[in-house]
Amino acid sequence: MIKLDPDQTFRTIAGIEFFKSFSDEEKKSLSEYAGQILTYKPKATIIKQGMNENSIFFILKGLVDVNYEEQSTIVLADLGPGSILGEMSFICGLPRSANAVAREETMVLRLEGVVYKRMKPDIQNKFKDKVIDILLDRIDKISNRLLKYL
Numbered sequence: 001m002i003k004l005d006p007d008q009t010f011r012t013i014a015g016i017e018f019f020k021s022f023s024d025e026e027k028k029s030l031s032e033y034a035g036q037i038l039t040y041k042p043k044a045t046i047i048k049q050g051m052n053e054n055s056i057f058f059i060l061k062g063l064v065d066v067n068y069e070e071q072s073t074i075v076l077a078d079l080g081p082g083s084i085l086g087e088m089s090f091i092c093g094l095p096r097s098a099n100a101v102a103r104e105e106t107m108v109l110r111l112e113g114v115v116y117k118r119m120k121p122d123i124q125n126k127f128k129d130k131v132i133d134i135l136l137d138r139i140d141k142i143s144n145r146l147l148k149y150l
Contacts, residue, residue, distance in 0.1 A: 002037040009035045012109050016058050017082045018130055026123050033115040040102040047086055047100035054113030056090035059083045062106025066098050077138065078103070087131045090116055 004012065010031035013019045019027055037060070040046055046057060049069045059081050066077040066085075076098060079085065085100045090113050119127065 004035045004037060006031045006034060009033075009109075012037070012060075016060075016109070018058060018084060018134075021130070022123075022126065026126070029120060029123060030111075030115065033111065033118065036110045038108050038110055040106045040108070042102055042104050044102045044106075045099060046102060046106070046108065047096050047098070049096050049099045051096045052089075053096070054086070054089040054093055055110050056087055056113075056116075057085040057100075057108040057110050059085065060107045060109055063103040064106055065101050065103050067101070068098055076142070084131070084134060087134065089113070091128060091131060 006028075010027055012035065013022075013027050013030060014024075019030075022030070038046075038057075040062070046064060047053075059079055061081055064079045064083070064085065065075045066079065067073070067075055079100075085108070086096070088094050089096055090111075093113070116124065116127065
Protein backbone atom coordinates (compact mmCIF):
# COMPACT_ATOMS: atom_id res chain seq x y z
CA MET A 1 0.00 0.00 0.00
CA ILE A 2 1.22 3.47 -0.87
CA LYS A 3 -0.29 6.32 1.14
CA LEU A 4 -0.56 9.43 -1.03
CA ASP A 5 -0.18 13.00 0.14
CA PRO A 6 -2.72 15.55 -1.18
CA ASP A 7 -0.50 16.56 -4.14
CA GLN A 8 -0.04 12.93 -5.19
CA THR A 9 -3.76 12.28 -4.76
CA PHE A 10 -4.54 15.32 -6.93
CA ARG A 11 -2.23 14.13 -9.71
CA THR A 12 -3.73 10.63 -9.57
CA ILE A 13 -7.32 11.92 -9.58
CA ALA A 14 -6.50 14.27 -12.47
CA GLY A 15 -5.59 11.26 -14.62
CA ILE A 16 -8.83 9.33 -13.96
CA GLU A 17 -11.62 9.66 -16.54
CA PHE A 18 -14.30 9.80 -13.80
CA PHE A 19 -12.92 13.18 -12.65
CA LYS A 20 -12.41 14.80 -16.09
CA SER A 21 -15.47 17.03 -15.68
CA PHE A 22 -14.38 18.17 -12.21
CA SER A 23 -12.62 21.54 -11.99
CA ASP A 24 -9.09 21.74 -10.59
CA GLU A 25 -10.57 23.38 -7.49
CA GLU A 26 -12.97 20.45 -7.02
CA LYS A 27 -10.16 17.93 -7.53
CA LYS A 28 -8.02 19.79 -4.98
CA SER A 29 -10.90 19.70 -2.53
CA LEU A 30 -11.16 15.92 -2.97
CA SER A 31 -7.39 15.58 -2.70
CA GLU A 32 -7.41 16.94 0.84
CA TYR A 33 -8.41 13.43 1.87
CA ALA A 34 -5.33 11.48 0.92
CA GLY A 35 -5.89 8.32 -1.07
CA GLN A 36 -4.06 5.03 -1.14
CA ILE A 37 -2.66 3.06 -4.05
CA LEU A 38 -3.18 -0.67 -3.56
CA THR A 39 -1.90 -3.53 -5.69
CA TYR A 40 -3.62 -6.91 -5.85
CA LYS A 41 -2.26 -10.17 -7.24
CA PRO A 42 -4.41 -12.35 -9.54
CA LYS A 43 -7.37 -13.97 -7.71
CA ALA A 44 -7.00 -11.62 -4.73
CA THR A 45 -10.27 -10.27 -3.32
CA ILE A 46 -10.56 -6.50 -3.50
CA ILE A 47 -14.14 -6.33 -2.19
CA LYS A 48 -15.91 -9.08 -0.23
CA GLN A 49 -19.68 -9.35 -0.54
CA GLY A 50 -21.52 -8.47 2.68
CA MET A 51 -18.73 -6.42 4.25
CA ASN A 52 -19.61 -3.09 5.84
CA GLU A 53 -16.60 -1.22 4.48
CA ASN A 54 -17.36 1.82 2.35
CA SER A 55 -14.28 2.80 0.38
CA ILE A 56 -14.50 3.43 -3.35
CA PHE A 57 -11.87 2.05 -5.73
CA PHE A 58 -10.76 3.46 -9.08
CA ILE A 59 -9.01 0.87 -11.24
CA LEU A 60 -5.73 2.29 -12.51
CA LYS A 61 -4.31 -0.90 -14.05
CA GLY A 62 -5.47 -4.49 -14.48
CA LEU A 63 -8.78 -6.33 -14.73
CA VAL A 64 -11.36 -7.14 -12.05
CA ASP A 65 -14.20 -9.68 -12.13
CA VAL A 66 -17.40 -8.95 -10.21
CA ASN A 67 -19.47 -11.91 -8.98
CA TYR A 68 -21.96 -12.98 -6.31
CA GLU A 69 -20.98 -15.23 -3.44
CA GLU A 70 -23.51 -17.90 -4.43
CA GLN A 71 -22.50 -17.84 -8.11
CA SER A 72 -18.79 -17.10 -7.98
CA THR A 73 -18.26 -18.81 -11.32
CA ILE A 74 -20.58 -16.37 -13.10
CA VAL A 75 -18.90 -13.05 -13.85
CA LEU A 76 -21.45 -10.23 -13.63
CA ALA A 77 -19.01 -7.64 -14.90
CA ASP A 78 -15.41 -7.42 -15.91
CA LEU A 79 -13.91 -4.03 -15.22
CA GLY A 80 -10.68 -2.45 -16.34
CA PRO A 81 -8.74 0.80 -16.04
CA GLY A 82 -10.99 3.80 -15.47
CA SER A 83 -13.76 1.73 -13.87
CA ILE A 84 -14.96 2.16 -10.31
CA LEU A 85 -15.80 -0.37 -7.61
CA GLY A 86 -17.73 0.04 -4.38
CA GLU A 87 -19.71 3.10 -5.40
CA MET A 88 -22.97 2.06 -3.66
CA SER A 89 -21.27 1.44 -0.32
CA PHE A 90 -19.31 4.67 -0.70
CA ILE A 91 -22.37 6.85 -1.29
CA CYS A 92 -25.11 5.00 0.62
CA GLY A 93 -23.17 3.15 3.31
CA LEU A 94 -24.73 -0.15 2.22
CA PRO A 95 -22.98 -3.51 2.74
CA ARG A 96 -21.03 -4.74 -0.27
CA SER A 97 -23.43 -6.32 -2.78
CA ALA A 98 -20.89 -8.42 -4.68
CA ASN A 99 -17.31 -9.65 -4.72
CA ALA A 100 -14.59 -7.97 -6.76
CA VAL A 101 -11.63 -10.21 -7.57
CA ALA A 102 -8.47 -9.29 -9.45
CA ARG A 103 -8.21 -11.29 -12.70
CA GLU A 104 -4.63 -10.15 -13.18
CA GLU A 105 -2.28 -7.92 -11.23
CA THR A 106 -4.40 -4.88 -10.49
CA MET A 107 -3.63 -1.43 -9.12
CA VAL A 108 -6.36 0.78 -7.64
CA LEU A 109 -6.76 4.16 -6.02
CA ARG A 110 -8.76 3.80 -2.80
CA LEU A 111 -10.70 6.69 -1.25
CA GLU A 112 -12.26 6.06 2.14
CA GLY A 113 -15.99 6.51 2.66
CA VAL A 114 -15.48 9.51 4.92
CA VAL A 115 -14.40 11.46 1.82
CA TYR A 116 -17.96 11.47 0.44
CA LYS A 117 -19.47 12.65 3.71
CA ARG A 118 -16.99 15.54 3.86
CA MET A 119 -17.46 16.71 0.27
CA LYS A 120 -19.09 20.06 -0.33
CA PRO A 121 -22.74 19.57 -1.43
CA ASP A 122 -22.09 20.68 -5.03
CA ILE A 123 -19.18 18.23 -5.36
CA GLN A 124 -21.30 15.48 -3.75
CA ASN A 125 -24.00 16.07 -6.36
CA LYS A 126 -21.51 16.01 -9.22
CA PHE A 127 -20.01 12.80 -7.82
CA LYS A 128 -23.48 11.21 -7.51
CA ASP A 129 -24.36 12.23 -11.06
CA LYS A 130 -21.22 10.55 -12.39
CA VAL A 131 -21.99 7.38 -10.40
CA ILE A 132 -25.59 7.37 -11.68
CA ASP A 133 -24.31 7.59 -15.28
CA ILE A 134 -22.01 4.62 -14.63
CA LEU A 135 -24.76 2.58 -12.98
CA LEU A 136 -27.18 3.24 -15.85
CA ASP A 137 -24.53 2.08 -18.30
CA ARG A 138 -23.95 -1.08 -16.25
CA ILE A 139 -27.69 -1.80 -16.07
CA ASP A 140 -27.91 -1.44 -19.85
CA LYS A 141 -25.00 -3.85 -20.36
CA ILE A 142 -26.44 -6.40 -17.93
CA SER A 143 -29.86 -6.15 -19.58
CA ASN A 144 -28.32 -6.80 -22.98
CA ARG A 145 -26.43 -9.80 -21.59
CA LEU A 146 -29.63 -11.20 -20.08
CA LEU A 147 -31.56 -10.74 -23.33
CA LYS A 148 -29.13 -13.09 -25.05
CA TYR A 149 -30.30 -15.88 -22.71
CA LEU A 150 -34.03 -15.35 -23.26
